[in-house]
Amino acid sequence: MSVTLKSILPLSLxxxxxxxxxxxxxxxxxxxxxxxxxxxxxxxxAPPVLAFxxxxxGGFRGLISNALWMRATDLQxxxxxxxxxQLADWIxxxxxxxxxxxxxxxxxxxxxxxxxxxxxxxxxxxxxxxWVKAGVELLRDDGLRYNPNETLIYRELAxxxxxxxxxxxxxASMYYKQxxxxxxxxxxxxxxxxxxxxxxxxxxxxxxxxxxxxxxYKMDPQFxxxxxxxxxxxxxxxxEAHAIYWAALGLEKAKENPTKIxxxxxxxxxxVIYQSMLLSFQxxxxxxxxxxxxxxxxxxxDIIPKxxxxxxxxxxxxxxxxxxxxxxxxxxxxxxxxxLYEYNRLADAGQWYKHLxxxxxxxxxxxxxxxxxxxxxxxxxxxxxxxxGDVSDSGGHDRTKGIVEGMLVNSxxxxxxxxxxxxxxxxxxxxxxxxxxxxxxxxERHSAIGLNPFEDMDQEVRKRMLxxxxxxxxxxxxxxxxxxxxxxETSAPAAATNAPPEKVSNR
Amino acid sequence: xxxxxAIAWLTWKAAFRFRLFLVVAVLLLGSVVGLPxxxxxxxxxxxxxxxxxxxxxxxxxxxxxxxxxxxxxxxLARDIEDCTVQVVAIKPIARWQIWLGKWLxxxxxxxxxxxLSGASVYGLLQWRAxxxxxxxxxxxxxxxxxxxxxxxxxxLDKEIQEETDRLLRERLxxxxxxxxxxxxxxxxxxxxxxxxxQVVPPGYMHLWQVELGTxxxxxxxxxxxxxxxxxxxxxxSSGTFDGRLRVGVPRETPLWHSEVxxxxxxxxxxxxxxxxxxxxxVLTVAFLNANNTSLLFPLExxxxxxxxxxxxxxxxxxxxxxIFCWMALLAALGLAAASFLSFPVAAFLSxxxxxxxxxxxTISNAVAEGTLMGFNSETGRSGHSVVDVVAIPxxxxxxxxxxxxxxxxxxxxxxxxxxxxxxxxxRAFGQIVLLLGGGIGLIGIIIFxxxxxxxxxxx
Numbered sequence: 001m002s003v004t005l006k007s008i009l010p011l012s013l014x015x016x017x018x019x020x021x022x023x024x025x026x027x028x029x030x031x032x033x034x035x036x037x038x039x040x041x042x043x044x045x046a047p048p049v050l051a052f053x054x055x056x057x058g059g060f061r062g063l064i065s066n067a068l069w070m071r072a073t074d075l076q077x078x079x080x081x082x083x084x085x086q087l088a089d090w091i092x093x094x095x096x097x098x099x100x101x102x103x104x105x106x107x108x109x110x111x112x113x114x115x116x117x118x119x120x121x122x123x124x125x126x127x128x129x130x131w132v133k134a135g136v137e138l139l140r141d142d143g144l145r146y147n148p149n150e151t152l153i154y155r156e157l158a159x160x161x162x163x164x165x166x167x168x169x170x171x172a173s174m175y176y177k178q179x180x181x182x183x184x185x186x187x188x189x190x191x192x193x194x195x196x197x198x199x200x201x202x203x204x205x206x207x208x209x210x211x212x213x214x215x216x217y218k219m220d221p222q223f224x225x226x227x228x229x230x231x232x233x234x235x236x237x238x239x240e241a242h243a244i245y246w247a248a249l250g251l252e253k254a255k256e257n258p259t260k261i262x263x264x265x266x267x268x269x270x271x272v273i274y275q276s277m278l279l280s281f282q283x284x285x286x287x288x289x290x291x292x293x294x295x296x297x298x299x300x301x302d303i304i305p306k307x308x309x310x311x312x313x314x315x316x317x318x319x320x321x322x323x324x325x326x327x328x329x330x331x332x333x334x335x336x337x338x339x340l341y342e343y344n345r346l347a348d349a350g351q352w353y354k355h356l357x358x359x360x361x362x363x364x365x366x367x368x369x370x371x372x373x374x375x376x377x378x379x380x381x382x383x384x385x386x387x388x389g390d391v392s393d394s395g396g397h398d399r400t401k402g403i404v405e406g407m408l409v410n411s412x413x414x415x416x417x418x419x420x421x422x423x424x425x426x427x428x429x430x431x432x433x434x435x436x437x438x439x440x441x442x443x444e445r446h447s448a449i450g451l452n453p454f455e456d457m458d459q460e461v462r463k464r465m466l467x468x469x470x471x472x473x474x475x476x477x478x479x480x481x482x483x484x485x486x487x488x489e490t491s492a493p494a495a496a497t498n499a500p501p502e503k504v505s506n507r
Numbered sequence: 508x509x510x511x512x513a514i515a516w517l518t519w520k521a522a523f524r525f526r527l528f529l530v531v532a533v534l535l536l537g538s539v540v541g542l543p544x545x546x547x548x549x550x551x552x553x554x555x556x557x558x559x560x561x562x563x564x565x566x567x568x569x570x571x572x573x574x575x576x577x578x579x580x581x582x583l584a585r586d587i588e589d590c591t592v593q594v595v596a597i598k599p600i601a602r603w604q605i606w607l608g609k610w611l612x613x614x615x616x617x618x619x620x621x622x623l624s625g626a627s628v629y630g631l632l633q634w635r636a637x638x639x640x641x642x643x644x645x646x647x648x649x650x651x652x653x654x655x656x657x658x659x660x661x662x663l664d665k666e667i668q669e670e671t672d673r674l675l676r677e678r679l680x681x682x683x684x685x686x687x688x689x690x691x692x693x694x695x696x697x698x699x700x701x702x703x704x705q706v707v708p709p710g711y712m713h714l715w716q717v718e719l720g721t722x723x724x725x726x727x728x729x730x731x732x733x734x735x736x737x738x739x740x741x742x743x744s745s746g747t748f749d750g751r752l753r754v755g756v757p758r759e760t761p762l763w764h765s766e767v768x769x770x771x772x773x774x775x776x777x778x779x780x781x782x783x784x785x786x787x788x789v790l791t792v793a794f795l796n797a798n799n800t801s802l803l804f805p806l807e808x809x810x811x812x813x814x815x816x817x818x819x820x821x822x823x824x825x826x827x828x829x830i831f832c833w834m835a836l837l838a839a840l841g842l843a844a845a846s847f848l849s850f851p852v853a854a855f856l857s858x859x860x861x862x863x864x865x866x867x868x869t870i871s872n873a874v875a876e877g878t879l880m881g882f883n884s885e886t887g888r889s890g891h892s893v894v895d896v897v898a899i900p901x902x903x904x905x906x907x908x909x910x911x912x913x914x915x916x917x918x919x920x921x922x923x924x925x926x927x928x929x930x931x932x933x934r935a936f937g938q939i940v941l942l943l944g945g946g947i948g949l950i951g952i953i954i955f956x957x958x959x960x961x962x963x964x965x966x
Binding site for chain 1: 546547548549551553554555557558561744745746747766768769770771774775776
C-alpha cells in the first residue's frame, strides 16, 4: 500500500464516521429529549461563547457552577454583593436549562439581597430597587430566553410583580411601585396607556416606545391587549397588570408543551392571575394628584365582573383548594359591595350585594357577628356596619366623630382631585354612620355622648380644610372654594409679631 | 554582589529569550483592559470599582503567581537538566549566589510586571472615576478610593471572663455537691453575660463609647463612618427592623440624629456621621431599638468606626507590596523544589503546595472542631477518631504556617477602602518573605549546595 493511500484511507474513514455521527446525532438528540434522558439540551438563542462553553465543558460545567455558587454564598455571608450579579450570570449560564438555578438566583437577588440595603434618604430605596430589578431581569431577559417554555419561570416572574413589587410587605414597596410606574411612563409617554398605538405605531415616538416595550421589557403589545380584554381593564403602570401578563403568557406557553406541564404548575399560574386581579380591584387605578405631583392609588371598580369570574372559574378548576378560593371570593364580594357603595355606585353595589346574598346566603357578612347574614341586613346597613364595626365594639363617641370627620375629609379631597363619585360616596357614608350612631344612643344620653348635627360637623371640617394657615395646601383650597362656590381667599397680611394667634385651631 | 546581579541579569535575559516577559505582560494588560468589558457589576459606581479592583488584582495575583512558580521551577531545573548550570558553577561563584541570583532575577521581573499592571489598574480607576457624576465621585472618594482606618469599642472580654468566673464560683458554693459538667455550666454563664452586653430589648437604647485615640487628630473636621451590624431575635414580615441612631452626648457635644431607618439584620450598614466626639476623643453612639423584638449587636463586629486615614494611591502601593511578598514566597518555593527535582516534578510539587494552601478551609474546620470525624450540629457533639491524636496537632501546625501568608487580604482591603498600614506591610514582609520565604529558601539553598549537578544530565 502506497504512503498516499495509507494517509487517504484513515482520513476518508474519519470524514465518513464524522458525517455518520452527524446524521445520527439529530435523531439521538430527539430521542434523549423525548425520553427525558438528559438535561443537556441544545441551547436556544444562546450567544456563540455560551453555546461553546456549555458544550466544551460538558459535565464539568456542573462542578464549576458549584464552585461559583459556593463563592456566591461566601460573599453573601460577608456582605459583598457587588459580585453577585456577575456570579448569578455565570452560574445560570453554566446551567441554563436547570430551572431551579434561575429561580434561586433571581429570588436571592430580589428578596434576600435587596433588603440588605438601607434607604439613601427618607423613603428612597434606590439600592433595593436595583436588586429587585436585577432579579426580574435575570428571569425575564435571560431565563426565558434560554427556557421560553418553562412555566415555573413565568410563575416566578409574575410572583415578583405580584408580591415583591405589588404587595406592601417590603418597607420599600411604595418606592418600587413608583419606580415601576416611572419606567412604564417612558413606554406610555406619561399618559394613560394606549396599547393600540404600540401595536401599530405610526410616529417615530410611537415606534421608539414600541421598541422599548418589546426589547427592554420583553413584552408583546398585542398579547398585552389580549390580556387586557380577557382580565382587565388593567392599569399597565402598576405591577399587578404585569403579574397577570406573565402568568397569562406562562399559560399560553404551557399549551404548546402539554405533555411536559404539571397540573399544579398551571394552578399556581392561575392563582397568580386571580390574586393579582384582586389586587388590581383593590388599588389598581392610578389617580393623579396634581397638588402633590404624585400618583395615588384607587380601586379599579370596572374589573369587578372579571375578578368575580376568575374566582368562580378557579374554584371550579382547583378542587383541592376550593374552600380557600370560595372564602377569598366571598371576601372579594364583600369588598366589592363596600367599595362600590363608597364610590356612590349604588346600583352596582346593590347588584353585587344580591349576588353575594345568592352565592353565600348562610355566611356572615360582618366578622364575629353571627346574625349578620345577608337576609338580615340591607345594603345601607351593611355599608355602615363595615365602617362602624370597631366603633360599636368600643362604643366610642370620639371614634365615631373621628370616622365621620375622616369620611368628610376624604369626600372633600376626592372633590379637589375631580373624583366626584367617591366624593359623593364618602359624604353619603359619613351621613349614614352619623345617623346610625345617633339612632343607637338613648335620648337621655344624647347631651352627654351625642354628636353635633351632621351639617355642623360638615361645616367644621370644611372650615378647617379651607383654613389658610393650617388647612390644605393653597392649590387644593382654591379648587375646593371654586367647587363649593365660596369666594376666593383674601391674602391676609403676615403676622408682625410672635404673639400667639387669636384663634386656636380645632384640629 | 556582582555575581548575584549577573545571575539575575541572566534570568532576565532568559525570560525575554523565551518571550515569557512579553506573554505575561500582554496577559496582565489584557486582563486589566478586558475584564471591565466582560464583568457584570451591580450597577453602581461603587460596585463597579469594587468588582474591578477585586477581579483585576485577583487576576494579576493569579497570573503572576503561576508564572512565578513556572519560571522559578523552570529556570533552575532546566539549567540543571541541560547542564547550563555546570558552566556557571565552574565560575568563581558560590551555589547560594546562583540560587539567590535567580530569586532576585525572578523578583525583579515580578516587580516590573506588578508595577506595569498596577499602574494600569490605578490609571484606569482614576480615569473612570473622573467620568462619574459628582455625587458618585463623592461616594467613591469617601468610601472606596480611600484608605480608611478603623476603631472598635474597647474589648469587654476581660470583664466578661471575670464576671463569668465570679458567677460560677458563687453557684458552685451554693451547690457544692453538684455533678454538673463544669465546663458546660461555665459556657452557659459566659453566654448569658455576653447576651447582657449585646442584647437590646424593644424600646431600649444601646450605647457605645468608643475611644478614638490617635484617630481623633486624623479625623478632625472630617465625617466618620459607622459600620453597624445586628441580629434579630425574631423575623419580621418585611425582613427589616426599625432603628434610630444618635451620635454625641446631650449638652456636651453637638448631637446628630438619624431618621427612623428600615434596616436588615445580619448585614453591615454604613452611615456617614459627624465627628461629634468629646474633649477626650470619646465618640458616643446610641441606637434605639424601635421594634417589638430584641436586637443583638455582636461584641466582635456590632459597631466599628471608620475614618479617613490616607489617600488611595499610597494604600494601593502598600497593597501591591503585600502581593509582591506573596510572589517572593512562590519564587522561593519554586526554586526550592527545582533544587532537587526535575522541572515537571518541581512544578507539580509547587502547584500541589499552593493548592493545599489555598484550600485550607477543610484543615481549618478540622482544627476548630478538634476532629477529622466531623461535628454533628444537631447533637452538638463531635465525632472522635484515634487518628485525631496525631492529625489535629499536625493540621494545627500546618495551618499556623499557612496562615503566616494567608493572614493578609490586600485585595479585600483595597476594594472596600480599608487601610493597608505600613505596619501590616512590614508584618507581611517579615512573615511571608523573611520567615516563610527565608526558611524555604534556606532549605532550597542547602539542597542545591549539596546536589551533584552532573548526575542530572539529560540525554
